[in-house]
Amino acid sequence: AQKITQTQPGMFVQEKEAVTLDCTYDTSDQSYGLFWYKQPSSGEMIFLIYQGSYDEQNATEGRYSLNFQKARKSANLVISASQLGDSAMYFCAMRGGFKTIFGAGTRLFVKA
Amino acid sequence: DGGITQSPKYLFRKEGQNVTLSCEQNLNHDAMYWYRQDPGQGLRLIYYSQIVNDFQKGDIAEGYSVSREKKESFPLTVTSAQKNPTAFYLCASSIVLGDTEAFFGQGTRLTVV
Numbered sequence: 001a002q003k004i005t006q007t008q009p010g011m012f013v014q015e016k017e018a019v020t021l022d023c024t025y026d027t028s029d030q031s032y033g034l035f036w037y038k039q040p041s042s043g044e045m046i047f048l049i050y051q052g053s054y055d056e057q058n059a060t061e062g063r064y065s066l067n068f069q070k071a072r073k074s075a076n077l078v079i080s081a082s083q084l085g086d087s088a089m090y091f092c093a094m095r096g097g098f099k100t101i102f103g104a105g106t107r108l109f110v111k112a
Numbered sequence: 113d114g115g116i117t118q119s120p121k122y123l124f125r126k127e128g129q130n131v132t133l134s135c136e137q138n139l140n141h142d143a144m145y146w147y148r149q150d151p152g153q154g155l156r157l158i159y160y161s162q163i164v165n166d167f168q169k170g171d172i173a174e175g176y177s178v179s180r181e182k183k184e185s186f187p188l189t190v191t192s193a194q195k196n197p198t199a200f201y202l203c204a205s206s207i208v209l210g211d212t213e214a215f216f217g218q219g220t221r222l223t224v225v
Contacts (some may be wrong), residue, residue, distance in 0.1 A: 044219065045216035
């Protein structure tokens, strides 16, 4: 069975510093995709970054990068130069086939 | 601007009543999805649709029903058979089923009173 685990219910980071949000996954599929979404207090889910299981390079999108360690089955999100607007819930997700499963999320608080 | 519109934002329902949540998209996406979010949990898939007039059950479809009569619309009905319907409901769409990026609406918070 597929599973996504986010072990950090809440994280604090100082503005302008980098922060790493942890995500581990479990799957028996050879081909899968890993995602990170941001959910601000307004409720919508905002797509941040995607990593395919066969991608050799770590994905990057602006200030977001995904630290993909396939052997360890981890897909941590790194946010560089944190901004106050980064305060939100962050969800790690995995797609195998047509279904996507989500972790429980990490709430990030950025301090001024 | 293109996007997904969910209405209403807040909805109250009495026990024993059915209620329908609206989801409309103008992105010309073929695939649409409904998710349920409970406090402290991630999203769980209720139903999804690959194309007009086709939809499939997700992981927690019991007590819910959907229709997909138009490409841009994918309403979700929460029936009285759903034992614990109070939750946050999110609708999403993607160009095709399982596409890399899905776009989400702003959600509907349903409370049973």
